Amino acid sequence: ETGVTQTPRHLVMGMTNKKSLKCEQHLGHNAMYWYKQSAKKPLELMFVYNFKEQTENNSVPSRFSPECPNSSHLFLHLHTLQPEDSALYLCASSQDLGEYSPLHFGNGTRLTVT
């Protein structure tokens, strides 16, 4: 298996549920990212990790909690979400944080909050 893999592909959850999104990259990259893609907004950067250390939290509400146990795995823990949090959540990785290191995206988790 190659590239960036995200699970699950689809998730429906109630506002009181707790769930986690998983991302795994097999590219040997050092940086990993969470992005949110909504129908009416451009891709929004949520979190950045470099060598397992969080380097950016883009003013994301605390109901989203990232975890990066190693350079190959990234999680996004979700709790008490709102309907407006429904979106496609994309994980990405890059060799490093340089602008010439292209982002490699997974196919996303389509989240619906009911």
Added chain:
Amino acid sequence: TQLLEQSPQFLSIQEGENLTVYCNSSSVFSSLQWYRQEPGEGPVLLVTVVTGGEVKKLKRLTFQFGDARKDSSLHITAAQPGDTGLYLCAGARDNYGQNFVFGPGTRLSVLP
């Protein structure tokens, strides 16, 4: 806040036609990337342009970075149904990739 605008928002054309989509900003970017996102998949990088005025070709796709590094265009010659997708531009705000700003995208549909 640096914003990227893309136009047109939607474009539907027949196979074989040519098209150009645009990415504009009032801010200067150190580099700019174009991605294509197909339904049900994540974005895939097409090209990175770095130098003002730079032109890059990728088969039937031609990318240009504006002289002032505030805008870019993507021209597709003889479009094919396989070109269908969401085309995203992303500008680097400084030398760190984590600071990419994405445009809202142009959704292209090429009809056979």
